[in-house]
Amino acid sequence: MHEPIRLKGPLQTSAPLHLAKGVLSVVLLFASTSARAEEPAWTSLVLYPPEISLSNSADYQGVVVVATRADGVTLDVTAEAELSVAEGSLAIFESATVRPLADGETSLVAKYAGLEASSKIVVAHAADQRPVSYMLDVMPVFARAGCNSGSCHGAARGKDGFRLSLFGFDPSGDHYRITREQATRRINLAVPNDSLLVEKASGAVQHTGGKCIEPGSKYYDFLSRWLADGAPSDAGSAPAVSKLAIYPPAAVMQGEGTTQRFIAVATYSDGTTRDVSDLARIATNNENSTPIDESGLVTAGVRGESFITARFDVHTVGSQVLTLPSDLQFTASDEVPANYIDTLVANKLNKLRIQPSPLCSDEEFLRRVTLDIVGLLPTVEEYHAFLADEAPDKRAKKIDQLLAKKEFSEIWAMKWAELLMVKTVANRVEYKPMFLYASWLANQIADNVPINEIVRNILGSTGGTFSVPATNFYQLEPDTQKTAENVAQTFLGLRIQCAQCHNHIFDRWTMDDYYGFTAFFAQIGRKTGEDYRETIVFNSGGGETKHPVTGQVMAPKFLGGETPDVAGKDRRQVLADWIASPENPYFATSVANRVWAHYMGVGIVEPVDDIRVTNPASNPELFDTLGAKLVEYNYDFKQLVRDICNSNTYQRSTEVNESNAGDLRNYSHALVRRVQAEMLLDSISQLTETKDKFRGLPLGARAIHIADGKTSTYFLTTFGRAKRDTVCSCEVDTQPSLSQALHLINGETIEGKIRQGKVIETALEAGKTPTEVLDEITVRCLSRKPTDDERNKLMALIGEAEKPVAELQDAFWAILNSREFLFNH
């Protein structure tokens, strides 16, 4: 149940709150100056919002002034700064709020610690009073007070007989239900405050949801005045919210108890802006670090990272906030960045006061990069050659060598096949078209076709599933809505499923967006080809998508974009061009994030296919830059891989220090990852010199070559191979399990392969001593020599026999069962 909300406008609350904060921050500054001789100087001052537009007599805009220190720490100095309006006759500033006096343009100026900042003020219609608007004032009250949330009247069947659309996706329907569904019951236009709507909401009569609106509050006043005006609806004519902003857009708060006020500003389609801090729902995702009150005031708590979000209308925006203890000793690392990745990662780590781990050893690097790029382990020869190489750029050369191997593209062909759900489906996708599709995809990636071109070819494909294998994309998923959802999730990293039934709760997507996007797939024609196994996919030129609430035919509309002209065109090609275009805001970042996650173990946005405001990037600058680089490289992701693997960030040790032990999302140390099923099996076969036979493939093919998602083995299934039933990135499972442990200990895979491959026997017969054999299998499996301690212990177990086959096999077994082998580190 939501919190009851009472009006606490900027006027009432800001003065005492800021006073309190002023005292606090003075104390804080005093304490820190006495504790440390060098308090970093204030280096910049910013006044928010950057532009203030006031468009009626009652309009106002709260402001926030933020000072930033050289070490990145920010402080809310709204109360301490000296603020004034340049042209005092046009607007007045008091209690951290600007109000209009007369039409004209001027500016608000803030001064603090010798720094200055200003914001433009535009006043228009200063003498006009705006009547209460259903869309601008009343609907926001329902959202702010929680009336239309899913647990209250926003539930599918409403609550206690009264339904509102969830988060207001259907304002006209809500107006009907309030005013006419049960005539005279819910509203009383003669005595507005006796309306059931008002009495229930304000707790004057029994209400399951309790008192949600305080009598006399701004919210109460909106409802009451709207009813007094006759409860008119301006749905459809009122300006729509085109943008929402939260200020400050980021903050680094030092010391428990420090405060920072957040304000939300909406921009409307008519160009006006409005302070919606007390109409939006402002929330924190981390109560322990940044608790927030109804007025938008955050009080720093324990050390941590959090996200403050504001939701208003259909928009959600967020601000990343770091909280640091006040007595932290920290010296930023002076390591030279290898490339832009290190610079961006270090920016964040320095703000967090985290010291990254040092670079890993050559042995660790070799094993990690070989597993990541080609999905195998370095051979004994490669190991010795790499360690013996004295060239300073040997790591970069190794990366280039590995990127040139065909296995690099094979891994990515497999990864894309997972996302595209390449598999046979009974009565729909036969083996032949599926195999042609998988081969086509593998060839595209092997030929280094830019990834946006591949996607363009898939989405815009027309023809037979034999002759144009990309058309299988539409055969694997025949449902229109599901296709739209899959395209959004796979290629844009967006999950729009929720918006099928209601405006997305955690994201910006509305039902309009959902059905507008679905309309791109409304005209797909399918017919059986000459061979019954082939389907011809074509543009039928007919068919529309309807909005289930309004019944309106939806014009195809890009997600978060325009409504393109599709007349006479294949809608899918229009969409494909949009997705593949460098201007597309989602595609490049989403692909780059997937690439990053493969090499780093966790996406900057994680899960990689759930990019939304409320699931923010752990490092937004890095996220955007990787996307921009992919575009710059003409969508050749191999170059991006080169950047990633050459960065210090990729090459860090997995060993942690005191400051980064808890960090899992900021790349201050390498993450330990269980090797994915296919690569693990391929590695075991490589080490034991054995061959596997998979259905439809020749003996000796690797598990990453398996084309059909339906083909698996006990080993692959147990170790979490993607079933390719959904496009979800969660299909690949690298979580350990008891079955995995049992299988490695007793199962045929390791046991059988050691026996079958005869690696031990061959080595002994070649005249190697048991110690030499032990060293060799350790290098083979772990890319390192045994430590003296290990060698002593293992040789003691192996004993004195001249050809201890069984004993050495047991050691081989132990190494293949070791955690060090199962994990990439």
Place this chain on the structure above:
Amino acid sequence: MACYRVHPIHRTLTSGLSRRDFLTVGAVAGLGLSLSDFFAIRSAQAEQKHYDFVEPTAQSVIQIFLPGGMSAQESFDPKPYAPIEYRGELGSINTNVDGIVFSETLPQTAQVADKLTVIRSMTHGEAAHERGTHNMFTGYRPSPAIVFPSMGSIVSHEYGPRKNLPPYVCIPNQPNEYAGTGYLSSSFAPFSLGADPAAGGFTVRDLARGADIDDTRFARRRSALEAVNDYFSQKVKADAVGAMDTFYERAFSLIESKEAREAFNIDAEDAKLRDEYGRNEAGQRMLMARRLVEAGVRFVTLTYGGWDHHANVTQAMRGQMPAFDQAFARLVRDLDERGLLDTTMVIVSTEFGRTPKVNNQAGRDHWPKVFSAVLAGGGVKRGIAYGATDATANEPDINPIGPEDLATTIYRCLGIIADKELMAPGDRPIEIVKGGAVRQDLLA
């Protein structure tokens, strides 16, 4: 009655940050645990609601889940006096308890009704399979923000293994994603048999050592493994590695305990008893479940059939129900004969019920407003029907009970106070069940 021990993890939870804690904390990283979460967890641990275990009445649970949404009208809650379009084509029969009537599809179960608690007033609002299933496995409504752990994983988390056996086993496989660990570490995942006990030549894979691996070699392998693991575990402290460590420990104790391994050997059961359970999926899965709890497994989940009867519900029930009826009745009697029924709770549940009125395809559609569940043993009453539906099985008339209360009551029998909070990602302490009440009327 053996006393429950508190799992070691919980001894350390209250006393600073141990490596175990670190593992538990880190293990949710897959769900997006960030630095903030880590610090927050450290600070929030003190604020978690904590309860000690209470004296359990149930030592083990056998959860029989009938996926698809089994019709209550055609099973445990017939409506013989309703018009035919509500009643359906099937008749009803008396049970061995006065006043309790079952559908004619359950003749053998009717003869063990005196050992059952039939709940006829289950209710929740989720008409989609996956959402209803989520409710019944976790006691929570699905949330877009968090994945909740299943009852089996909670029991695994709270109590850990017993007699070298995995605490939570699924027959034959984990039936759906909600039967998993949710926000808890993957160390608490169920062990899946991986094969159906009804299948010919059934064995659980990889429990026994290879033929030529004698004690000497096995011991040498373990020593060698320890020697190799040493180096890495000193350098690397990561959650997934810790979970793998746990599974290796459990695997070795399972492999080295003949009794534990024998629990999975259904061939050791008397052939006659196997016939009496029924040589089919229902029969052999339930028999396997009994074997497992008898040997020490705490929580067994099995599924049987598919009950989504939008069409031809009568024929479908006649086809699937006899095997269930035979197996379930035999299971209850078997447990009782062995003196295990008092300490073993059997739960029969499904994700929701079916529409009061038969549709134009002679089937029934989804109806989460009311449906039936059955409990037996482990501290619940014998021979009662709890709650009731109205004349057409449209609404719960008496004692409506939701998944929260059902789960809370089951946890209570297991000695777990469901208001206890566990740590979820996003630094949220989350109750095992939120807002559930123990239904004392169900308890013996």
